[in-house]
Amino acid sequence: MLNGATALFTWTLRMDARYVHPHVVRATFALFILFCLSMAALDAFGTNRTGLVFFGLVCQLNVLLIAAAGVSYFVTAVSEEKDAGTFALLQLAGLTPLAITLGKSTSRLVSSLMLLVSQIPFTFLAVTLGGIRWQQVLAAWVCLAAWMILVANMALLCSARCNNSARAAGAAGIILLLWFGTPPTIRTILNAIAPGTLSPEVRQTLSRLPQLLELVSPSKQIDLILNRWEVAEVFGAQFWFSLLLAVGCFTVSTLRLNAWTRPTEDGATGQEQGGKRRWPVGRCWRLPLVWRDFHFFAGGQTLFATRWFLWLVVYIAFLGLQKIELDSWRWILVGNFAMQMLLLLAGALTLECVLLATGSLHSELRQMTHSSLAMLPLSSTRMFLEKSAGCALSVLPSAVWLATVSLLSRSSLVGRIDGNLVLTWVLLLVFSTHVAALLSLYTRWAAFPLTLLASFVAFFVIAGPILLIPSAVGMLARTHNIQNSLPLAWAITIFWTWVLLLLPIQLWIRERWIVLLRK
Amino acid sequence: MLQFDRDTVPAISVSRLSHAFRGHLALNDVTFCVMPQTLHGFVGPNGAGKTTTLKVICTLLRQGRGEVEVFGSNVRTDPAAVRRRIGYMPDHFSMYRQMTVTEYLDFFAAAYGLPLQRRDQVISDVLTLTDMDGRRDDLISGLSRGMQQRVSLARVLVHDPDLLLLDEPASGLDPRARIELMEILRELRRLGKTVLISSHILSELSELCDSVTILDRGQVRFSGPMNLLLDVPGEQPLWNLRLLQPYPQAAEQLRSLPAIAEVTEPEFTNGQDFVLRLAEGTSGNDLLRALAPLDLPIASVARQRRHLNDAFMDLTTRGVR
Numbered sequence: 050m051l052n053g054a055t056a057l058f059t060w061t062l063r064m065d066a067r068y069v070h071p072h073v074v075r076a077t078f079a080l081f082i083l084f085c086l087s088m089a090a091l092d093a094f095g096t097n098r099t100g101l102v103f104f105g106l107v108c109q110l111n112v113l114l115i116a117a118a119g120v121s122y123f124v125t126a127v128s129e130e131k132d133a134g135t136f137a138l139l140q141l142a143g144l145t146p147l148a149i150t151l152g153k154s155t156s157r158l159v160s161s162l163m164l165l166v167s168q169i170p171f172t173f174l175a176v177t178l179g180g181i182r183w184q185q186v187l188a189a190w191v192c193l194a195a196w197m198i199l200v201a202n203m204a205l206l207c208s209a210r211c212n213n214s215a216r217a218a219g220a221a222g223i224i225l226l227l228w229f230g231t232p233p234t235i236r237t238i239l240n241a242i243a244p245g246t247l248s249p250e251v252r253q254t255l256s257r258l259p260q261l262l263e264l265v266s267p268s269k270q271i272d273l274i275l276n277r278w279e280v281a282e283v284f285g286a287q288f289w290f291s292l293l294l295a296v297g298c299f300t301v302s303t304l305r306l307n308a309w310t311r312p313t314e315d316g317a318t319g320q321e322q323g324g325k326r327r328w329p330v331g332r333c334w335r336l337p338l339v340w341r342d343f344h345f346f347a348g349g350q351t352l353f354a355t356r357w358f359l360w361l362v363v364y365i366a367f368l369g370l371q372k373i374e375l376d377s378w379r380w381i382l383v384g385n386f387a388m389q390m391l392l393l394l395a396g397a398l399t400l401e402c403v404l405l406a407t408g409s410l411h412s413e414l415r416q417m418t419h420s421s422l423a424m425l426p427l428s429s430t431r432m433f434l435e436k437s438a439g440c441a442l443s444v445l446p447s448a449v450w451l452a453t454v455s456l457l458s459r460s461s462l463v464g465r466i467d468g469n470l471v472l473t474w475v476l477l478l479v480f481s482t483h484v485a486a487l488l489s490l491y492t493r494w495a496a497f498p499l500t501l502l503a504s505f506v507a508f509f510v511i512a513g514p515i516l517l518i519p520s521a522v523g524m525l526a527r528t529h530n531i532q533n534s535l536p537l538a539w540a541i542t543i544f545w546t547w548v549l550l551l552l553p554i555q556l557w558i559r560e561r562w563i564v565l566l567r568k
Numbered sequence: 569m570l571q572f573d574r575d576t577v578p579a580i581s582v583s584r585l586s587h588a589f590r591g592h593l594a595l596n597d598v599t600f601c602v603m604p605q606t607l608h609g610f611v612g613p614n615g616a617g618k619t620t621t622l623k624v625i626c627t628l629l630r631q632g633r634g635e636v637e638v639f640g641s642n643v644r645t646d647p648a649a650v651r652r653r654i655g656y657m658p659d660h661f662s663m664y665r666q667m668t669v670t671e672y673l674d675f676f677a678a679a680y681g682l683p684l685q686r687r688d689q690v691i692s693d694v695l696t697l698t699d700m701d702g703r704r705d706d707l708i709s710g711l712s713r714g715m716q717q718r719v720s721l722a723r724v725l726v727h728d729p730d731l732l733l734l735d736e737p738a739s740g741l742d743p744r745a746r747i748e749l750m751e752i753l754r755e756l757r758r759l760g761k762t763v764l765i766s767s768h769i770l771s772e773l774s775e776l777c778d779s780v781t782i783l784d785r786g787q788v789r790f791s792g793p794m795n796l797l798l799d800v801p802g803e804q805p806l807w808n809l810r811l812l813q814p815y816p817q818a819a820e821q822l823r824s825l826p827a828i829a830e831v832t833e834p835e836f837t838n839g840q841d842f843v844l845r846l847a848e849g850t851s852g853n854d855l856l857r858a859l860a861p862l863d864l865p866i867a868s869v870a871r872q873r874r875h876l877n878d879a880f881m882d883l884t885t886r887g888v889r
Contacts, residue, residue: 330671332687333678341675345666417662421723423628424656425679426648567629 057144057152065160073491075167077499081110084506098180101275104172108189108271110505111165115197115267116229117498118161120222121407123204126154127306128214132415136310146306150205150299158201165193181275188274188283195291196267200225202295202302209302210309232259232266242373265290327351338422338432342439346412347405349443356446364390364450387458388465394451399478401447403504405440406485407496410558414490414565423566429559472539473515476546480507483554490561511550518542577640579604579731579762580625585634587620593786594620598634600781600791602764604730607757609773609794610766611876612783613884618766619659621783622733625764626656638731655724659735659766661716665709669700669719672708673726680727694722698752714745721752732756734765738772750776774798774876782883789883798873804829806872807844807855812865814839827858843872 085106127149130136139149169190176183204221211217235258239247247255263269270287273280328350334340343349364382371386372378382390410433413419422432455462481504488496488503519538526534580602587595595617602608612618623629624636627647635642641649664672670691677687695701698718703711708719717737724732734753738746750772753763767773773780774794781791790797799805811818822831822842830845846855852871859866 327666332684333671333674335678337675337678340678341664345664416664417658417660418664419662420628420656420658421662421676424626424651424654425676426651426681427679567623 055152057148058156061152061156062160065156075164077502079167079171081502081506084509085110088509100175100178101180103178104175104181104186104189105271105275107168107172107175108193108275109268110502111168111193112196112267112271114498114502115161115193115200116225117501118197118495119200119204119225120218121497122161122495123154123157123201124208124217124221125214126150126157126205127208127302128211128217131212131310132214140307146303150209150303150306154201154205154208154299154302158198161197161201162194165190165197182278184283185274185278185281188281189271191283192267192270192274192287195288196265199265199291199295199298202298206298206302209306228262232262235259238370265294336435336438338427338435339439339442342409342436343442346409347440347443353443353446356444360394360446360450363393364454381457382454383458383461387454387461390454391451391458391462391466394447394454395474398444398447398451399481401444402440402478402482403485403500404497405443406482407489407500409436409440409489410486410562411489411496419562419566429562433555433558468535468539469516469519472519472542473512476515476543477504477508477511480504480511480546480550480554483551483558487554487558487561490558490565511546515542515546518545576603578602578637579606579639580608580764581635581637582621582625583635585621585624585631585636587617587624587629587632589620595624595632596786598783598786598788600788602762602779604639604762605757605760606778607753607763607765607776609777609780610764610783611768611770611773611780611880612766615785616783616884617786618783619735622656622735622764622766626654626733627651628656652727653729654731654733655727655729656733657720657724657735657737659739661713661720663708663716663720666707668705668707669695669711669722670704672719673722676723677726682727690726690728694725697725697755698722699748712745714741714748717741717745717749718752721749725756729761731762731764734763736766736768738767738769746772770876770880780876782880784884790879794876797879798876799871804846804848804850805852807846807852808868808870808872809842809844809859810867810869811840811842812867815864818842818864821862821864825858825862827854 085103088103088106125132127136130139130149130153144152169186172186172190173183175181175186203224204217207217207220207224208214211220235255239252239255264286267287270281270285330340330344330349348355367382367386367390368378368380371382374386375383381387413422423429425432427435481500484503484507485496485500488499492499519535519542522538522541523534526532526537531537578601580600582598582600585595585598586593598617598621610618610621620629624631625638625643627643627650630644637643638650639653641653643650664675667675673691673694674687677690682690691704692701695704698721700715700718700722703715708716711719721734721737724734738749741749746769753765753776756763765773765777777794779791779793780797782789782797809822816839818839819831819833819842822828822844827847827850828844829847832843832845833839834841834843844855856869859869
């Protein structure tokens with residue numbers, strides 16, 4: 050058993066060391082640290098807490114990236130073998146479930162922990178910059194390592210349980226969403242409910258639930274380490290509970306692996322069985338790739354209808370909370386509720402778009418259908434546009450809900466959100482999807498977390514100029530007595546963003562696609 | 569042997585084609601020609617450059633040097649015209665496995681711009697041709713490998729191409745599926761298609777193909793009609809003679825003929841089979857004329873041929889050291 054596990058483990062690490070891409074990912078992290086350093090220096094200019102700001106920024110982003118790695122990298126540890134139909138071969142080679150989970154998952158965990166370790170020397174700069182002690186830096190890394198171990202093993206559980214990578218990623222995403230989303234949701238509901246509505250016992254039980262979930266919350270622990278070091282512990286509850294849960298996930302994955310991957314009677318995999326349950330898709334449309342991507346990549350009518358319904362439920366839930374707080378029923382969200390719903394929709398839409406962008410072109414490579422597509426009498430530009438349209442169609446429910454909430458609650462949003470901010474978000478969204486599509490042609494797993502990283506950096510680098518152009522155009526228009534200068538300013542911003550930012554990425558994607566075709 | 573007019577435009581004309589990958593010369597001065605409405609075998613060991621050549625012909629790969637034309641259109645300067653006339657089936661299963669057979673074919677038919685009304689007819693035709701009519705509503709992921717290969721073949725036929733480029737279509741198929749695939753290919757030739765088929769299954773190629781190109785280490789070792797390749801090389805050709813029943817004086821009578829230089833009786837044939845080596849300058853016709861007056865109960869006379877395996881080994885082992 051150990052020989053098999055060691056061979057699998059060594060092979061994975063060797064592959065990781067030989068390929069260029071993992072090293073590029075690590076180099077990107079180093080550059081990101083440099084960026085954080087610059088941001089922190091700017092933020093804390095003139096104060097003595099630059100180190101604290103810098104380190105806080107690094108920690109926050111690591112928490113987010115580890116979560117993103119959970120739904121993209123760790124989650125495919127076992128399911129990639131199921132996707133490729135090679136899982137049975139591993140079993141035939143005499144590998145036990147323990148050897149498989151150890152070899153496939155632990156190697157990824159070690160490789161990712163190395164990524165964390167590689168950042169440590171840089172972050173000790175924070176001590177020199179001031180505002181933080183070396184003990185705090187080490188404690189934060191211990192917390193992040195525990196978080197990574199937990200996420201990796203939770204993802205392993207999803208990977209072992211689900212029949213393919215897409216479902217495993219979905220399951221891991223939902224778990225993480227519930228993990229992060231449940232405590233604030235429960236607190237919001239409890240705060241909104243008037244005192245006396247619930248019995249003290251129920252209120253107490255409900256208020257304990259967020260505390261319980263936050264026992265393993267890395268954000269909470271890091272906040273404690275950075276801001277209340279006197280009460281923080283290096284190996285505190287977060288560390289031990291994370292390890293305990295991780296061990297639990299690992300054990301269940303190992304013990305149930307064979308049962309969860311047992312072939313069905315007719316030899317069909319879960320994916321095949323799942324495919325039989327889908328709705329009929331009708332005849333292919335005049336734009337075939339729009340049809341293909343909408344129905345067979347982005348979830349089709351099922352997910353389309355689910356999205357409409359889900360947002361309706363969320364909207365009604367927000368209306369309910371609003372009723373409790375305002376004590377009167379309204380069909381339109383107002384005040385903070387409108388803003389929160391809008392942010393939720395914008396965030397979900399961004400995530401949906403980035404996830405679809407990472408998968409759309411990559412799914413063709415994975416299924417090896419890119420050479421068949423290349424033989425079609427369609428230019429690559431048209432092909433990319435059609436694929437984008439197919440994905441865009443699937444996110445229509447979120448986009449329509451976003452527009453509806455913005456219009457219905459516009460009186461509450463005036464003063465908080467202006468046109469320039471919306472334009473900046475749209476351009477950043479388009480930029481992120483471009484980056485995601487490009488990265489998905491280079492790397493299989495890291496496209497999603499790397500896009501988040503790139504978008505985070507891009508937000509600071511690009512948002513400034515994007516916001517500046519409309520202001521400058523507006524100023525110029527005023528000096529020349531030009532009325533209604535805003536559309537002109539937006540048109541100029543969109544044009545220059547496309548020329549300077551999006552067009553180079555589009556050309557790069559096209560070149561890379563052609564290179565992959567020739568391979 | 570097939571005869572063509574001098575004016576016939578070849579379906580594929582590859583002239584002095586060379587291509588290098590990262591300094592390694594994958595194709596070196598490759599020249600061959602495939603005539604229309606023929607089945608042309610493309611044979612070679614792994615890594616010989618077969619897939620690279622096919623990719624250049626189907627415009628997926630831009631050649632380093634040389635000229636490649638498909639029905640007179642240059643693949644470099646007029647790739648769109650070339651693509652309209654070819655159907656390429658790669659050596660790997662490149663399919664949308666979550667689609668049904670009809671959805672898959674409908675998608676490609678729509679992508680080739682076929683109007684909705686025509687699509688039904690085309691899909692029905694290609695499914696009948698590939699004998700997949702009964703599985704049209706099945707998910708591709710639930711089909712066997714042989715059936716998936718048939719669907720792949722149906723896919724390349726939806727836009728009615730004149731030339732089919734099939735890269736290892738029979739690999740991984742069981743004998744029944746292979747034989748059925750070969751039947752479909754014969755039918756396609758009968759329908760006027762030109763087929764370039766790359767394969768390792770030499771026994772089937774020798775029966776199926778009109779012509780063949782053998783590629784080894786990026787170089788053409790042989791290209792021409794199958795008959796020419798299978799003739800036993802050197803000296804005078806050998807002929808096999810079989811009698812209806814044993815005939816005691818047969819060997820003597822045969823040796824007495826001036827058209828025959830040597831008569832041998834293979835072991836364990838009970839005096840019914842003979843191998844004849846013809847005399848210098850004697851043709852097959854001369855032999856038949858010489859045999860006619862003899863009082864022998866002849867069952868068959870056939871020129872002895874090599875097996876394609878032997879020809880392949882002779883031609884490709886040279887480079888191996």
